[in-house]
Amino acid sequence: MVRDYQDHMSQELADLLRERGINPTVQRVEIARLLVYRRTHLTAEDVFRLVNHDGAHVSKATVYNTLGVFAQKGLIREVVIDPTRVVYDSNTVPHHHFYNTETGELFDIEGQTMSVAGLPPLPQGTEVEGVEVIVRLRSSADRVA
Structure with missing residues (x-):
């Protein structure tokens, strides 16, 4: 079976x-x-x-x-x-990521929960294929006062 x-x-x-x-x-x-x-x-x-x-x-x-x-x-x-x-990410739908710089873990951010505005002018003859954002994180306890 x-x-x-x-x-x-x-x-x-x-x-x-x-x-x-x-x-x-x-x-x-x-x-x-x-x-x-x-x-x-x-x-x-x-x-x-x-x-x-x-x-x-x-x-x-x-x-x-x-x-x-x-x-x-x-x-x-x-x-x-x-x-x-x-x-290598098995999720192929448009989305972004959180990346924990301390642990190396990568987490999905659903694409519709975030938008990117204000892209610079594109070089002539090109178009946007996609935008991927990686938000880098670390523990807030590590911050020095």
Whole structure:
């Protein structure tokens, strides 16, 4: 019974990947399984660790390349926290984030609860594709009086 469910879920994921123009290899389906069915924020290292947790053998290069393809095809979003930290977000609807600089946790801010006004003039021949805001937080107890 569990095996039938897993096979069905794998087939659904393979179909989803095909719909996005992604070839559904076994490794890509396993990586998609971590990201698609729940809202989560994972680094590439998190995905590498989790996908290999049960004895699978997915290389680090495959994980990084797959996450890049998934982001390019709109299956997930890349959230660049800083130049050394990228998080992959399974929530692809427009929204923003709170980022706790002390704990490294990233939390969604629903898109409709926040607006951005006063964008500067755009360079000629361009248009706004989207705006993403990261609100950086820290404990107020750490502030020096």
